[in-house]
Amino acid sequence: MNFEMTPRQLELIETAREAYARKLEPLAGDRSVEGTWKLRKAMAEQGFLGLNMPTDLGGVGLPLLDTLMVIQTLHACSSAVGSLAHRTSTGACGAIEAYGTPEQREKYIRGICSGELGISIGITEPEAGSAATAMRTRAEIDGDEVVINGSKQFVSSINTNDYTVVYCRFGTTGRSSDIGAVIVPHDAPGFSRSNGTINMADELLFELYFDECRVPKSNILLDGSAFGKLISVYNAERLGSISRLLGAAQAAYEYALAYSKERHQFNRPISDFQGIQWMLAEMRIKLDAAQLLVYRAAATAGATGLPEPLETSIAKVFTAKAAKEICDDAIQILGANGYTKEYPLVHRYAEVRGGSIYGGTLQIHKNMIAAKILDRPISQWKKD
Numbered sequence: 001m002n003f004e005m006t007p008r009q010l011e012l013i014e015t016a017r018e019a020y021a022r023k024l025e026p027l028a029g030d031r032s033v034e035g036t037w038k039l040r041k042a043m044a045e046q047g048f049l050g051l052n053m054p055t056d057l058g059g060v061g062l063p064l065l066d067t068l069m070v071i072q073t074l075h076a077c078s079s080a081v082g083s084l085a086h087r088t089s090t091g092a093c094g095a096i097e098a099y100g101t102p103e104q105r106e107k108y109i110r111g112i113c114s115g116e117l118g119i120s121i122g123i124t125e126p127e128a129g130s131a132a133t134a135m136r137t138r139a140e141i142d143g144d145e146v147v148i149n150g151s152k153q154f155v156s157s158i159n160t161n162d163y164t165v166v167y168c169r170f171g172t173t174g175r176s177s178d179i180g181a182v183i184v185p186h187d188a189p190g191f192s193r194s195n196g197t198i199n200m201a202d203e204l205l206f207e208l209y210f211d212e213c214r215v216p217k218s219n220i221l222l223d224g225s226a227f228g229k230l231i232s233v234y235n236a237e238r239l240g241s242i243s244r245l246l247g248a249a250q251a252a253y254e255y256a257l258a259y260s261k262e263r264h265q266f267n268r269p270i271s272d273f274q275g276i277q278w279m280l281a282e283m284r285i286k287l288d289a290a291q292l293l294v295y296r297a298a299a300t301a302g303a304t305g306l307p308e309p310l311e312t313s314i315a316k317v318f319t320a321k322a323a324k325e326i327c328d329d330a331i332q333i334l335g336a337n338g339y340t341k342e343y344p345l346v347h348r349y350a351e352v353r354g355g356s357i358y359g360g361t362l363q364i365h366k367n368m369i370a371a372k373i374l375d376r377p378i379s380q381w382k383k384d
């Protein structure tokens with residue numbers, strides 16, 4: 001066991017910080033659709049898209065652990081940059097890379113890595129949130145096409161992406177074995193979306209509607225019996241989003257630490273006060289512990305790139321809670337300044353708050369941890 005980063009990992013982190021400062025920072029503040037595409041292209045040029053995607057498809061080819069380190073570093077610089085690094089690396093592309101046909105991999109993975117394409121994931125439905133396998137959206141094969149009917153909600157980044165990997169049912173048994181996935185272009189006939197609902201972190205989440213939506217059969221990623229497969233890849237997606245939480249918490253901690261040395265009260269820097277020192281100490285303990293759990297979960301992925309579910313859930317629960325507490329303490333250290341939107345901590349708190357909900361809520365992850373350690377069935381379904 002070695003807790004030192006390798007020289008290569010240290011270099012990757014330094015390169016990411018430098019490239020952010022030189023090339024990306026001027027673009028990171030523009031959250032418009034056009035601004036997001038410009039940022040995406042600039043990130044592609046700097047080699048920050050498709051971090052763990054294969055080099056023969058235009059990716060950077062990093063192992064999962066190194067990918068997460070870069071996502072964390074970029075997210076600490078800017079949540080817009082970190083989010084794009086995550087979504088184009090361990091996001092929807094993970095399932096396409098793992099299960100796509102050679103044509104799908106060539107088109108979508110290469111497109112994502114070059115900054116030409118963006119892909120969302122559509123799983124959640126009005127009646128299928130935590131109980132994801134209750135999804136009703138149906139896909140039926142009709143000749144050379146697949147016809148989709150149903151809806152999704154709370155889907156991220158639809159306005160800045162071109163496709164969604166839509167989880168849907170290919171059968172009518174009502175079991176999870178019906179579930180597969182289709183890559184749906186946002187200009188497909190029968191596809192429409194809402195204008196988006198603004199969440200606490202000022203991001204838009206969208207409803208998607210499929211009304212006899214027709215796409216070529218070649219867009220089917222997996223046609224049933226696939227929920228387990230999709231979720232095993234989704235664990236890498238989860239670690240990507242957890243690394244964003246780590247980056248946000250790291251930025252909040254560093255901001256508060258610097259502020260505590262500058263801000264004077266009672267004729268001394270507030271870092272002189274033990275009440276502040278203990279908050280900073282707790283923040284650092286939580287940050288280090290969360291980081292070690294995330295890195296441990298990533299290390300379980302080995303050559304497959306698929307992390308173990310137990311270690312992923314443990315890392316998720318600890319990091320999501322730690323990140324909220326770290327950002328909350330950072331706001332406290334800045335006093336009223338921390339509570340205003342003039343300072344970055346309100347946004348950092350708002351974005352990490354979502355981490356307890358998306359990618360499986362903390363309660364669902366605790367259910368999964370408990371099922372594993374007690375060797376009990378994981379199903380939460382009420383039996384009649």
Ligand SMILES: Cc1cc2nc3c(=O)[nH]c(=O)nc-3n(C[C@H](O)[C@H](O)[C@H](O)COP(=O)(O)OP(=O)(O)OC[C@H]3O[C@@H](n4cnc5c(N)ncnc54)[C@H](O)[C@@H]3O)c2cc1C
Binds near residue numbers: 123354360363
């Ligand atoms: C910022 C953000 C981005 C998102 N992006 C996407 C996206 O891109 N694509 C997508 O498909 N979805 C996305 N989601 C949706 C997300 O996956 C769901 O919100 C999540 O799965 C929870 O579902 P729900 O909101 O319907 O909550 P519900 O399932 O209604 O849960 C409500 C409460 O009940 C608890 N609960 C439910 N079941 C149990 C149980 N068995 N034991 C204990 N407690 C339980 C939950 O933990 C929660 O506290 C996003 C959500 C957020 C906040």
